[in-house]
Every structure is written in C-alpha cells, then in structure tokens.
Amino acid sequence: MKASPVKIKKRLLSGGVSVFRYLMLIVIGYIVIYPLFYMLSGSIKPLEALLDVRFIWVPRHISFDYFKTAFEYLDFLPSLGRTFSLQIVSAFIEVFICAAIAYGFSRFEFRGKRIATAFLMLSLMVPLPMYSLSLSVNFRQLDFLGILGLFDRLTGVDLRLNIFDTDLVYWLPSLFGVGIRAGMLIYIYIQFFKGLPKELEDAAYVDGAGPLRTFLQIALPSSSVVIVTVTVLSIVWHWNENFLASLCFTNQTRPLSVMISQIEVPLHQDGLWLGTQPIANTIVFASCLLFIAIPLVLYLILQRKFVKSIDRVGITG
Amino acid sequence: MIRKVKPKSLERLKERYAFMFISPWIIGMIIFFLFPIFHSIYLSFANLTIGTEGVLTEFVGSENYYKILVTDPEYLDNVLDAFKNIFISVPFILVVSMVLALLLNGKYKGRIFFRGLYFLPVIIASGSVLQLFLTAGSTNATEAAVSDAAGFNLIDFDAVLGGLNLPSFLEDYISLALSEIFMLVWQSGIQTILIIAGLQSIPDLHYEVARVEGANAWETFWFVTFPQLIRTMVLVIIFTIIEVCAANTNGIISAAYRKFNDIEYGVGSAMLWFYYIFVAAVMLIIFFIYQRVFVKKWGESA
Numbered sequence: 001m002k003a004s005p006v007k008i009k010k011r012l013l014s015g016g017v018s019v020f021r022y023l024m025l026i027v028i029g030y031i032v033i034y035p036l037f038y039m040l041s042g043s044i045k046p047l048e049a050l051l052d053v054r055f056i057w058v059p060r061h062i063s064f065d066y067f068k069t070a071f072e073y074l075d076f077l078p079s080l081g082r083t084f085s086l087q088i089v090s091a092f093i094e095v096f097i098c099a100a101i102a103y104g105f106s107r108f109e110f111r112g113k114r115i116a117t118a119f120l121m122l123s124l125m126v127p128l129p130m131y132s133l134s135l136s137v138n139f140r141q142l143d144f145l146g147i148l149g150l151f152d153r154l155t156g157v158d159l160r161l162n163i164f165d166t167d168l169v170y171w172l173p174s175l176f177g178v179g180i181r182a183g184m185l186i187y188i189y190i191q192f193f194k195g196l197p198k199e200l201e202d203a204a205y206v207d208g209a210g211p212l213r214t215f216l217q218i219a220l221p222s223s224s225v226v227i228v229t230v231t232v233l234s235i236v237w238h239w240n241e242n243f244l245a246s247l248c249f250t251n252q253t254r255p256l257s258v259m260i261s262q263i264e265v266p267l268h269q270d271g272l273w274l275g276t277q278p279i280a281n282t283i284v285f286a287s288c289l290l291f292i293a294i295p296l297v298l299y300l301i302l303q304r305k306f307v308k309s310i311d312r313v314g315i316t317g
Numbered sequence: 318m319i320r321k322v323k324p325k326s327l328e329r330l331k332e333r334y335a336f337m338f339i340s341p342w343i344i345g346m347i348i349f350f351l352f353p354i355f356h357s358i359y360l361s362f363a364n365l366t367i368g369t370e371g372v373l374t375e376f377v378g379s380e381n382y383y384k385i386l387v388t389d390p391e392y393l394d395n396v397l398d399a400f401k402n403i404f405i406s407v408p409f410i411l412v413v414s415m416v417l418a419l420l421l422n423g424k425y426k427g428r429i430f431f432r433g434l435y436f437l438p439v440i441i442a443s444g445s446v447l448q449l450f451l452t453a454g455s456t457n458a459t460e461a462a463v464s465d466a467a468g469f470n471l472i473d474f475d476a477v478l479g480g481l482n483l484p485s486f487l488e489d490y491i492s493l494a495l496s497e498i499f500m501l502v503w504q505s506g507i508q509t510i511l512i513i514a515g516l517q518s519i520p521d522l523h524y525e526v527a528r529v530e531g532a533n534a535w536e537t538f539w540f541v542t543f544p545q546l547i548r549t550m551v552l553v554i555i556f557t558i559i560e561v562c563a564a565n566t567n568g569i570i571s572a573a574y575r576k577f578n579d580i581e582y583g584v585g586s587a588m589l590w591f592y593y594i595f596v597a598a599v600m601l602i603i604f605f606i607y608q609r610v611f612v613k614k615w616g617e618s619a
C-alpha cells in the first residue's frame with residue numbers, strides 16, 4: 001500500500017509540529033528547572049567551590065552543613081509544626097467550605113444573586129495584602145457591624161473576642177469561606193458545578209433527601225476531580241502566605257512562610273547579610289530548598305492526579 | 318390557582334436552600350472582607366495606635382497622603398516602577414502562559430511529565446522563595462560565570478534584537494522582558510493551568526465542524542478557540558494583574574509593610590490605597606473593553 005502525497009505531506013507537517021512542540025517544551029522547561037538546580041548545587045558545595053567555574057553543577061565535595069545551619073535559622077521543626085496546625089488545617093477547611101458555598105451559588109436561584117456574584121468578583125480583585133493590617137486589627141476585637149461594640153457601650157459587657165495571635169486567625173475566615181484566596185477557589189468550584197449533570201441530584205430530592213444530604217452524598221463524591229485541583233492550590237497558597245501571618249503572630253512560634261520571608265533579619269545579626277545582599281548565598285539557598293521540599297514532594301505524589309484533574313475541571317469563565 | 322402557587326413555593330424553598338449554603342459566606346464577607354476594607358481606607362486618613370487600652374484611631378484628614386506624595390521622596394517613583402512592571406509583566410505572562418497551554422494541551426508522549434514540570438512554578442513562585450533566589454543569585458559575583466557556563470548567554474540577545482530592525486520601544490520591551498525571563502516564566506504557572514482547563518472545556522464538536530469546513534490551524538485558533546477562551550482570558554488577566562500588583566517583590570507592598578512594622582499604620586495604608594486606585598482603574602478598563610468589544614462581537618458565547 002502506497003501512501004498518497006497528501007498523506008505524506010500531512011504526516012510531515014504533524015511530525016514538524018511535534019518536533020517544534022518538544023523543542024519549545026524543553027527550552028522553556030530549562031528556564032523552569034534552572035533555579036531549582038542552581039539552588040540545589042549552590043547549597044551543597046563549600047564556599048570556595050562556588051568560585052570555581054569548572055565545577056558549576058556537580059561539586060567535587062558535597063557538604064550538607066548549610067542545611068544544618070539553615071535548619072537552625074528557620075527554627076525548622078517548630079515552624080513546620082506551626083505551618084501544619086495553622087495553615088494546612090485552614091487549607092482543608094477552606095477546600096470543604098468553599099465547595100458548599102459554590103454549590104449554593106451554582107445550584108439555586110435566589111434574590112440578590114447578581115449582587116452576591118459581584119461581591120465574589122470584588123473579593124478576587126482586592127488582594128489580601130491590601131487589607132491584612134485592618135484584618136489583624138479586627139482580630140483583636142471581633143465584631144459584626146459594630147453591634148457588639150454598641151452592646152459593650154450600653155451594658156459594659158465586652159463580648160468581642162480577641163483571636164489575635166491564635167490559630168483562629170486562619171481558621172475562622174476559612175470556616176466562613178473567606179480565607180486565603182477563597183474567592184478564586186469558589187469560582188473554580190462554581191464553574192465545575194455548572195457543568196455537572198443535575199439529574200442525579202434531582203433523583204435524590206425525589207427520594208426525599210434534604211439539600212445538605214444531597215450535597216454531601218451526591219454532589220461532593222462526584223466532584224473528586226475538581227477537589228484535587230482546589231486542594232493543591234489551597235495548600236500551596238496557604239503554605240506561602242506570609243502577609244497576614246507576619247502581622248498576626250507576635251508572641252507565638254511563627255510559621256515557615258514568615259521565617260523564610262524574614263530570613264535576612266537573623267542573617268543580618270550574624271553578619272551574613274550586608275545591605276541588600278546576602279554573603280552566605282548557600283544558607284539562603286538551603287533554606288529555600290527546605291521551605292519548598294514538603295510541598296514539592298506532596299506535589300510529585302499528587303502530580304498525575306492533578307494533571308488529569310485540570311483536564312476535566314473545565315474552567316470556562 | 319393551585320398550579321400558580323406551587324412553583325412559587327418551590328422557588329421559595331430553593332431560595333431557602335441557597336441561603337443555607339451561602340449565609341456563612343455573607344457573614345464572613347462582612348466581617349473578614351468588607352469591614353477590613355472600609356477600615357483600611359479609613360485608616361489611610363487616620364492615625365492608629367495600639368496601646369494597653371486597646372485600639373485608638375484619630376482622624377487626621379489627608380495628612381498621610383501629603384506625607385507619601387510630598388514628603389516621601391521614593392513613593393511616587395515606586396508607584397511608577399510598579400506600573401512599569403505591570404505593563405511589562407502582564408502581557409508577557411499572558412503570552413507565555415497561552416503558548417505553554419497550547420503546547421501542553423493535546424495528546425503527545427510524555428505529557429504527564431511535561432505538565433508536571435511546568436506546574437512546578439505554581440508551588441514555588443507565589444511565596445518569597447523566588448525573590449530570595451533572585452537576590453541571592455543575581456548579586457553573586459559568580460553569577461555571570463554561572464549563566465555563561467549554563468549556556469544561557471551563548472546567544473547574545475541584544476545583538477539578535479538589534480539585527481531585527483524593530484521599533485525601538487519594542488526592542489527595549491523585549492530585551493527588558495528577556496532580562497527578567499526567569500521571573501516571568503515562573504509567574505505563569507497558575508495562568509497556564511487556568512488556560513488549559515479553559516481549552517479542555519471547548520466541545521470537540523466545534524473543532525469537528527471547523528475541520529469539515531476546511532479551516533486550517535490558524536483559522537481554527539482564531540475562530541473557534543479564541544472566542545470561547547476569551548472569558549477565561551479575562552479571568553486570567555485580572556488574576557495576573559492582582560498577582561503582579563500584590564507580589565512579595567512589589568516595591569509598594571514592601572514599603573507599606575515596612576511602615577506597618579514601624580507602627581505607621583496610617584501612612585502604610587495610604588501608600589497601598591493610592592496605588593490600588595490605579596490598579597483598579599486598569600482592571601475596569603479591561604472589563605469595559607471586554608464588554609464593549611468581545612461580548613458585542615460574539616454575543617453570549619463569549
């Protein structure tokens with residue numbers, strides 16, 4: 001069987017396209033991976049070797065001393081524990097609560113839905129650093145529309161909670177679905193629920209299930225695809241959040257994200273950071289690697305699921 | 318009569334269900350979003366002290382704004398820099414993430430590997446690590462040697478650009494973008510994810526029709542993919558602007574947080590809000606263009 005000229009032309013074209021694809025992916029992939037390798041090789045070689053151009057990537061002597069030092073500068077284990085109890089717990093709360101809120105948005109009609117959607121958009125458009133200071137002030141005297149403040153003035157009984165410097169700083173907003181970048185997560189969920197067939201849920205209503213039960217037992221189990229995406233994003237954003245954490249934790253152990261963003265302070269004190277630049281790059285690189293190690297491993301485990309889930313979430317906008 | 322009443326009550330019931338799900342969010346929005354925003358705007362016109370007797374605020378009018386605009390020699394330059402950064406970064410990030418999404422999308426060998434690789438920046442770039450890498454890496458005396466050896470400077474980009482005879486502003490733009498290429502590629506992670514998800518949601522049927530009609534790849538992109546992707550793109554643009562304007566590397570944000578650390582809460586807030594007015598204006602212009610141009614052109618499908 002002989003292939004027709006048209007077929008050959010087509011095959012050549014698609015071959016060219018795939019060569020181009022791989023070439024581009026590898027070139028840009030190099031840019032993506034470069035800082036990681038650079039940090040890795042920079043953090044395991046002794047300082048003298050840094051100046052030796054012949055051994056850029058694979059050093060002759062490997063030393064893990066810098067990791068030990070970085071470990072101490074980051075106060076690693078206590079901070080890590082704090083990151084988990086504070087931010088990771090909050091991330092999981094957020095994943096669940098945002099699903100419920102998005103379900104309410106996408107499954108039911110209600111008065112004021114347009115306004116509510118507009119506010120959802122607004123919460124996407126005002127980044128947390130803009131108001132995290134006021135948020136932290138608000139945490140000292142938690143109030144709803146000033147009602148409790150008025151009550152305090154009238155009766156002298158102050159019911160306003162002070163949750164400043166406690167884990168609730170993250171947990172409480174997440175419980176109400178307005179935590180770290182909750183707007184984005186709700187938005188992703190809404191887009192997914194819009195494409196999810198309603199029939200199964202309607203059947204559940206006919207069988208007498210309430211809305212909560214329908215959500216928990218029908219809608220949520222069929223959303224595992226979007227939950228993977230949202231979980232990864234939520235964990236990563238919580239892991240990296242440092243604006244709110246740097247304002248709210250003064251006395252307690254601070255999470256890793258704050259320790260890493262302020263690493264220049266202890267380095268400065270020990271004379272390892274002059275002006276705007278560190279003298280001990282190796283320590284900085286080692287602490288960066290320590291900071292990203294856990295999300296990286298988690299991501300490598302979840303990667304296949306995550307990649308597949310993106311294909312099927314379908315965020316149409 | 319009965320028929321008329323029934324659907325209405327069902328509607329009511331559904332409305333009750335809706336509020337069951339979203340009422341926590343409404344309360345949360347008021348306590349943890351709207352109130353802080355109003356408070357923060359008010360704060361930019363006030364002096365705040367946190368003492369033993371609690372939080373005290375004293376209204377001072379526009380004094381904080383006077384301080385940052387007239388007394389502070391750096392602030393306006395910082396705003397200008399931040400905007401330059403937005404105008405350089407955002408288009409570049411959009412192009413990179415669009416190209417990456419088109420490359421990564423589709424069926425080819427090793428796609429799981431490449432996709433996994435390209436989402437690495439998502440994990441790293443939203444925190445302070447990238448910033449630290451750049452400060453520690455770029456000021457290093459050996460950096461030039463390192464990047465030479467790594468083959469990154471094998472091509473003299475400036476010479477190549479000079480030979481292309483581009484208009485000078487475009488040339489400046491490209492060479493600036495190339496000098497920050499790490500930064501920009503690393504910031505394209507989430508955008509790539511969003512665009513891939515958007516691409517996946519376009520029904521195969523539409524491509525089928527385009528194929529039958531004899532459209533080539535270029536036409537298929539502009540007449541099928543692009544119109545259906547435009548809503549995703551608006552979201553991606555807004556997201557990117559927010560990311561760039563509130564990044565750890567942003568001069569205004571870090572200046573404002575330095576003020577917060579020095580307990581000058583009012584001045585810090587003024588710095589943030591004066592800057593944000595312009596950011597919001599840019600976003601509104603984008604929404605306006607989207608409504609006027611795209612929604613009109615493609616109607617509901619856009």
